[in-house]
Amino acid sequence: xxxxxxxxxxxxNFVIYALRSSGMExxxxxxxxxxxxxxxxxxxxxxxxxxxxxxxxxxDVLKNLRSAPETRKLPVIMLTAKGTELDxxxxxxxxxxxYIAKPFGTMELISRxxxxxxxxxxxxxxxxxxxxxxLCVYPSRHEVIADGTMVTxxxxxxxxxxxxxxHQGEVFSRESLLREIWGYDFAGESRTVDVHIRTxxxxxxxxxxxxxxxxxxxxxxxxxxxx
Amino acid sequence: xxxxxxxxxxxxNFVIYALRSSGMExxxxxxxxxxxxxxxxxxxxxxxxxxxxxxxxxxDVLKNLRSAPETRKLPVIMLTAKGTELDxxxxxxxxxxxYIAKPFGTMELISRxxxxxxxxxxxxxxxxxxxxxxLCVYPSRHEVIADGTMVTxxxxxxxxxxxxxxHQGEVFSRESLLREIWGYDFAGESRTVDVHIRTxxxxxxxxxxxxxxxxxxxxxxxxxxxx
DNA sequence: AAAAAATACACAAAAAATTTATGACGCATT
DNA sequence: AATGCGTCATAAATTTTTTGTGTATTTTTT
Numbered sequence: 001x002x003x004x005x006x007x008x009x010x011x012x013n014f015v016i017y018a019l020r021s022s023g024m025e026x027x028x029x030x031x032x033x034x035x036x037x038x039x040x041x042x043x044x045x046x047x048x049x050x051x052x053x054x055x056x057x058x059x060d061v062l063k064n065l066r067s068a069p070e071t072r073k074l075p076v077i078m079l080t081a082k083g084t085e086l087d088x089x090x091x092x093x094x095x096x097x098x099y100i101a102k103p104f105g106t107m108e109l110i111s112r113x114x115x116x117x118x119x120x121x122x123x124x125x126x127x128x129x130x131x132x133x134x135l136c137v138y139p140s141r142h143e144v145i146a147d148g149t150m151v152t153x154x155x156x157x158x159x160x161x162x163x164x165x166x167h168q169g170e171v172f173s174r175e176s177l178l179r180e181i182w183g184y185d186f187a188g189e190s191r192t193v194d195v196h197i198r199t200x201x202x203x204x205x206x207x208x209x210x211x212x213x214x215x216x217x218x219x220x221x222x223x224x225x226x227x
Numbered sequence: 228x229x230x231x232x233x234x235x236x237x238x239x240n241f242v243i244y245a246l247r248s249s250g251m252e253x254x255x256x257x258x259x260x261x262x263x264x265x266x267x268x269x270x271x272x273x274x275x276x277x278x279x280x281x282x283x284x285x286x287d288v289l290k291n292l293r294s295a296p297e298t299r300k301l302p303v304i305m306l307t308a309k310g311t312e313l314d315x316x317x318x319x320x321x322x323x324x325x326y327i328a329k330p331f332g333t334m335e336l337i338s339r340x341x342x343x344x345x346x347x348x349x350x351x352x353x354x355x356x357x358x359x360x361x362l363c364v365y366p367s368r369h370e371v372i373a374d375g376t377m378v379t380x381x382x383x384x385x386x387x388x389x390x391x392x393x394h395q396g397e398v399f400s401r402e403s404l405l406r407e408i409w410g411y412d413f414a415g416e417s418r419t420v421d422v423h424i425r426t427x428x429x430x431x432x433x434x435x436x437x438x439x440x441x442x443x444x445x446x447x448x449x450x451x452x453x454x
Numbered sequence: 455a456a457a458a459a460a461t462a463c464a465c466a467a468a469a470a471a472t473t474t475a476t477g478a479c480g481c482a483t484t
Numbered sequence: 485a486a487t488g489c490g491t492c493a494t495a496a497a498t499t500t501t502t503t504g505t506g507t508a509t510t511t512t513t514t
Contacts, residue, residue, distance in 0.1 A: 191501090191502085
């Protein structure tokens with residue numbers, strides 16, 4: 001179970017929905033007191049904590065948690081507004097286990113949550129490797145091999161490919177890709193996705209075919225025919 | 228197995244995680260009594276000991292250890308707050324085998340632990356030698372040869388190079404480099420890394436190309452081809 | 455069923471935004 | 485005084501987004 005303390009309803013709903021879609025149990029709270037009440041009932045495995053809250057600073061909430069024995073070890077990810085402390089690497093002194101800058105995409109959120117849960121449970125880091133068609137992606141190296149040759153992708157191209165490959169066969173609408181990768185408050189056109197898909201296919205050469213267009217719906221990646 | 232006695236939760240988690248990531252078994256303890264209890268079960272190969280503890284001084288803990296026959300020779304690294312010159316002397320005098328000033332980076336921590344374990348087990352110093360491109364780094368000599376000529380690097384430059392070369396092909400974000408090399412509570416800008424990368428590349432001359440910039444992600448070192 | 459209209463997508467190139475490299479400065483240490 | 489280090493402002497490089505157009509595909513109309 002994952003708890004989230006965030007005063008903005010939009011973001012809260014977005015995150016809770018994203019987490020549940022990823023198969024996690026999640027519950028959101030608007031105020032520190034609501035969170036505290038819930039925590040007295042059931043402790044979450046991980047807490048997402050907004051740094052800026054109207055009444056009480058997120059750091060204070062965190063401090064309180066750290067001073068109570070039952071929540072001392074609770075994994076906490078702090079959500080901070082971009083620009084504020086983003087450039088600064090906050091010390092671990094403040095007690096958060098990780099930080100995410102707003103606005104974040106689902107992809108980043110999920111991967112950080114998983115990373116922290118993994119860390120907390122003392123499991124070894126998985127060195128992922130994704131394959132499809134003649135494609136091979138090494139996340140830790142940020143490298144993509146297409147038909148034996150290495151191709152250089154920009155960040156968005158890379159993220160798109162990763163997203164599609166991690167869910168092979170699944171179709172993603174442009175909107176959901178925007179939310180996953182660009183973040184919840186991206187204001188641009190959905191055609192932006194098209195453009196990146198195009199450059200991505202181009203760079204992948206013949207392997208670009210693993211990315212299929214589902215007309216009227218979106219895109220998906222897959223080795224072979226499914227339907 | 229490595230034990231650590233440290234009252235601050237954040238630092239303890241950070242260290243334990245770092246050690247386990249490096250393939251060592253590690254366990255952290257918050258209080259001297261918790262440590263003692265564990266030590267009565269199993270003796271560690273090495274102990275990381277915080278100098279400043281709320282209840283009992285780290286030095287006293289150490290003295291006790293040294294006075295007991297089964298822990299007399301236990302390798303101990305003392306963790307001391309930065310700046311206090313006295314700690315250095317006292318720490319070594321009182322029987323610590325090494326000391327590390329807080330805040331330390333993962334790199335320094337690991338290398339000192341390994342050094343001490345090596346010393347304690349009386350094994351010969353491993354003469355590591357890292358190569359990539361026309362580059363050659365001899366950690367034991369703290370020497371770097373680029374294209375046949377020796378170059379003099381400053382500490383940060385050297386650490387950066389070592390870090391990257393020890394994990395060739397792997398991408399490091401600026402944040403993780405700061406944590407590894409600068410220490411866990413470095414509060415500066417992540418751009419600082421850029422600057423050192425620049426001077427490093429400069430000094431390496433044509434070999435500087437082994438350090439690649441992964442736009443939007445970080446840096447990595449590598450010859451090129453993967454496998 | 456064929457033609458026309460409407461969509462949806464691909465492609466290209468310019469414009470905007472972001473990220474990184476560079477040069478210079480100040481501070482601290484030696 | 486010299487060196488190492490961190491920060492800043494600015495320049496350079498590259499990515500990202502927008503925009504315009506053409507083409508394929510689907511839907512609607514006849």
